[in-house]
Amino acid sequence: MTSRLQTTLLAAGAGLYYLKARRERARVERLAAAALESLLNAIDANDPDTGAHVRRVAAFSLIIADACGLSEHARSSVERVALFHDIGKVHEALFDITHDDRALSAEERQQIATHPQLGADVVAPLSLFYPDLGAGVLAHHERWDGTGYPRGLRGAEIPLTARIVAVADTFDAITHHRRYDMARSAPHAVEVIAAERGRQFDPDITDAFLSPAVQLLVHAAMQPSPLPEGIVACKRQQTPTYTEVPDVAFRWHAATV
Numbered sequence: 001m002t003s004r005l006q007t008t009l010l011a012a013g014a015g016l017y018y019l020k021a022r023r024e025r026a027r028v029e030r031l032a033a034a035a036l037e038s039l040l041n042a043i044d045a046n047d048p049d050t051g052a053h054v055r056r057v058a059a060f061s062l063i064i065a066d067a068c069g070l071s072e073h074a075r076s077s078v079e080r081v082a083l084f085h086d087i088g089k090v091h092e093a094l095f096d097i098t099h100d101d102r103a104l105s106a107e108e109r110q111q112i113a114t115h116p117q118l119g120a121d122v123v124a125p126l127s128l129f130y131p132d133l134g135a136g137v138l139a140h141h142e143r144w145d146g147t148g149y150p151r152g153l154r155g156a157e158i159p160l161t162a163r164i165v166a167v168a169d170t171f172d173a174i175t176h177h178r179r180y181d182m183a184r185s186a187p188h189a190v191e192v193i194a195a196e197r198g199r200q201f202d203p204d205i206t207d208a209f210l211s212p213a214v215q216l217l218v219h220a221a222m223q224p225s226p227l228p229e230g231i232v233a234c235k236r237q238q239t240p241t242y243t244e245v246p247d248v249a250f251r252w253h254a255a256t257v
């Protein structure tokens with residue numbers, strides 16, 4: 001009898017522990033998601049053009065991720081890397097360059113080329129929650145043939161997230177007006193990407209992007225509304241109310257005057 005009671009109590013204790021652990025995990029995940037939303041808001045506040053760009057790149061990247069049959073977990077990683085791949089461009093060191101209408105000089109191009117590292121540094125504290133975010137941000141200008149930057153990674157050495165975002169990023173860069181470049185047509189962007197298959201881009205991901213089904217979805221995503229489902233798209237959602245936000249100590253220091 002005593003033994004049966006002990007077993008029952010043990011089972012009840014394990015159940016309670018499991019429920020508590022699950023609740024704690026959900027709270028931490030909400031906190032991490034809120035941190036990402038704040039970061040995205042910070043991009044919008046500093047540079048709305050970049051905010052719009054990264055959302056479009058996220059939309060295209062998710063379409064490619066789905067075409068590649070990625071798991072939900074990998075898909076979310078792609079989404080995060082897409083949303084924050086250019087966060088280094090809102091760095092103060094690059095602000096004047098990225099907000100100038102003139103064509104870039106060679107020196108300015110070199111400075112712009114630091115944005116993957118600057119971005120990876122910005123998101124580094126999030127590695128506790130999203131260990132692959134920084135690596136994806138850092139690698140989004142690597143090229144399949146090893147001639148990209150900043151590390152000259154080659155082929156599958158480049159994180160999958162970055163290989164997908166690279167295609168989506170290029171498509172958006174070509175099809176949208178930038179300060180120093182006019183927008184070109186989607187068919188032209190498709191031609192450029194096809195020509196870079198196996199050079200700049202992963203051949204399999206390029207094939208997925210060029211498939212008729214993906215092209216239809218990309219075309220639909222380029223329309224102003226509605227946005228495709230599955231994007232974080234903070235702008236579309238009501239800010240959720242969190243009633244149970246855990247106490248979390250974060251590192252900061254007072255500004256020195």
Ligand SMILES: [Fe+2]
Pocket residue numbers: 085086115140141
């Ligand atoms: Fe970039």
